[in-house]
Amino acid sequence: MKESSVYDCTIIExxxxxxDRKGNITVVENYDTIPFEVKRTYYLYDIPGGESRGGHAHKELSQLIVSASGSxxxxLDDGNVKRVFVLNRPYQGLYVxxxxxxxxxxxxxxxxxxxLxxxxxxxxxxxxxxxxxIIYKENGSK
Known part of the structure; x- marks a missing residue:
């Protein structure tokens, strides 16, 4: 696996x-809109105030994280650099x-x-x- 950095993660429009009469629609297509094939979709909701989710990393999995509603x-942390993104638009996704x-x-x-x-x-x-x-990252993500 390629050594990854938070700078490899980006907002995708x-x-x-x-x-005007019917609202909006946003389409996400494998390998076109996003650089991978979606094999699993899930959503988080009813998160109590003050709670955190995530708190983990993946060895192989890529994700597109979208605020479908709210914010x-x-x-993100690559072991050296940290970046914070605010997601609040359903037509933007954070590629991780x-x-x-x-x-x-x-x-x-x-x-x-x-x-996704x-x-x-x-x-x-x-x-x-x-x-x-941190140990995983220091060992070259192997």
Whole structure:
């Protein structure tokens, strides 16, 4: 696996199609809108005030994180550099590459976090302890 950095993670503008009478629609397509095939989709909602989600990294999985409703922050950490993104537009997604620690915080009331993932759920792909993550990164992400 390529050594990853928070600078490999970026906001992707998703196509937004607007109709004054019918509202908006945003489309996400594999390998066109996003650089991977979606194999798993899930969403987080009803997050109590003050709670955090995430707090882990993935070895192989890529994600597109979208604020389908409301807002929240995503803190990314590659072991050396940290970046924080505020997600609050349903036509933007945060592309997160493998090997990045992520934490989601500051959920607004009614926020819905939509996540499109490149792999099906695999517990072996998770790094859930930050110290283990640092060791993983120091060892060249092997």
């Amino acid at each position: 998703l196509d937004k199609h607007h109709s 929240f922050t995503v803190a 590459v493998p090997g990045i620690w992520r934490t989601l915080d500051d959920f607004s009331s009614g926020a819905v976090c939509l996540v 993932a490149s792999h099906e759920y695999d517990e072996q792909d998770y790094i859930r302890d930050y110290n283990e993550f």
